[in-house]
Amino acid sequence: MEAKAHVKHVSISPRKVEVVLDLIRGKSIDEAIAILRYLPNKGAKITEKLIQSAAANAENNHDMVRDNLYVASIFANQGPIQKRYKARAQGRANIIRKRSTHISVVLKEKQ
Numbered sequence: 001m002e003a004k005a006h007v008k009h010v011s012i013s014p015r016k017v018e019v020v021l022d023l024i025r026g027k028s029i030d031e032a033i034a035i036l037r038y039l040p041n042k043g044a045k046i047t048e049k050l051i052q053s054a055a056a057n058a059e060n061n062h063d064m065v066r067d068n069l070y071v072a073s074i075f076a077n078q079g080p081i082q083k084r085y086k087a088r089a090q091g092r093a094n095i096i097r098k099r100s101t102h103i104s105v106v107l108k109e110k111q
Contacts, residue, residue: 001062001064001108001109002062002106002107003054003055003057003058003062003064003106004054004104004105004107005054005057005104006050006102006103006104006105007049007102007103008079008102009080009102010046010100010101010102011099011100012042012043012099012101013101014077014101016042016043017043017046017047017076017101018076019041019043020036020039020041020043020044020047021043021047021074021075021076021103023035023039024036024047024051025071025073026070026072027070027071028069028070028071028110029051029055029070029107030067032051032071033048033051033052036048036051047103047105050103050105051105051107054105054106055069055107058107058109064107064109069108069109070107070108070109070110071105071106072106072108073104074103074105074106075103075104076101076102076103077101077103077104078099078101078102079099079100079101079102080100081097081098081099081100082097082098082100083095083096083097084096084097084098
């Protein structure tokens, strides 16, 4: 049995989130939350809420035991990019890409 949770259109680039996700992949959810709580990154706060949500889904929807859950897979995909322009010298313009991310997590029970 597995429990899933997704968060979409988070305004942070996937590269910045992937650094955080690599730290918690394969860990138990209590250990993962402890790691995320003390990281200063914006992606850590978002990921912590996502794991809490997936754990609640596992307990309430699938009758899983919280102590047996671990992060089976977690990944960040690229979301839509907002394009903005900034005026530069001599009538030119530079493009500013505001990237977004879709993060997904799958929790499973240890056998």
